[in-house]
Amino acid sequence: MTQQERERIASGLADKLSYGEISRRLDRPTSTITREITRNGGPNDYRPQQAHQATIQRARRGTPAPPHADTPPVATMEQEILEMAVRAGMPRTAARVHHDLALSEDGRRTAAELTHRLRVSPASVSVAVNFLVQQGFVRRERDPRRRRDIYVIDDDAWYNAIMTSERQTLQTARATMAVAETYGLDTPVGQRLAKTAAYLERVSLDIMESADRWRTLLA
Known part of the structure; x- marks a missing residue:
């Protein structure tokens, strides 16, 4: 950008x-x-x-330093996964929260647990969780007994994230088509935008169809 x-x-x-x-x-x-x-x-x-x-x-600083000779292989692989998420555009703290939830026994953490485990501020956890919820990676559950939120990553997390992203792309495609029609579909600008809109819409629908078809793999 x-x-x-x-x-x-x-x-x-x-x-x-x-x-x-x-x-x-x-x-x-x-x-x-x-x-x-x-x-x-x-x-x-x-x-x-x-x-x-x-x-x-x-x-x-995006390229991680070579691992120390004594670093366990699993830890090295986990760090590589985290760095790939960051390079793909996920904020670093959000990537750490997502990774920590994914590795938890039941896929559940409270804000206090995340703050303690990741050694970041409650505000940082809040911003990270808001991003993950908005993108479909995580959901909130309310603990009625202790009046606190519990953040959950379940088997459908990636399905939800993919569908959220593609719905956003569909919105972009439809807005682009509306602009194309405003310019006129017989104008160079209108034709260019219409092609872009059609491409984005078709790809998004294909991805959503594929996500639905293979969702059983997450069951």
Whole structure:
């Protein structure tokens, strides 16, 4: 993402635009805009220049150091999985929360447990969990006895995440088609946007169909 795009995100947030509207104006998936804002301070504290510099710094340290000779192979593989999630666009703390939940015996943790295990602030856990819930990776359950939230990752987590992402892409496709029709489907711009919309819609529907077809593997 360029510095100019980040400036436009900041401008959109200042104008109280939704993430979906910002993504349409930038011709980016809503999930990309959501990740960008969430990992760089949230809608109230997003600063484009700081976000750009933070991304550069993350890229510089994105390649993990070679493992120590005494590092257990399982730990090394787990770290590689975590780094791949970060490179794919997941905020680092969200990736750590997701990974920790995935490795828990019953796939359940409280905020206090995550804060203690990951040695991060409660606010960081809250932001990370909000991202994961929004993307379909995690769900919240309420503990009525102790009035606290429990965060759960279950067998359907990846199915839910895929469906959430593709629904967002479908929204982008349909918005793009609407813009194409506004320009006119007989104009160069309209034709280009219409092709983009048709491609995104077809790919998204195919992925959703495949996710449904193979969902039994998660049962």
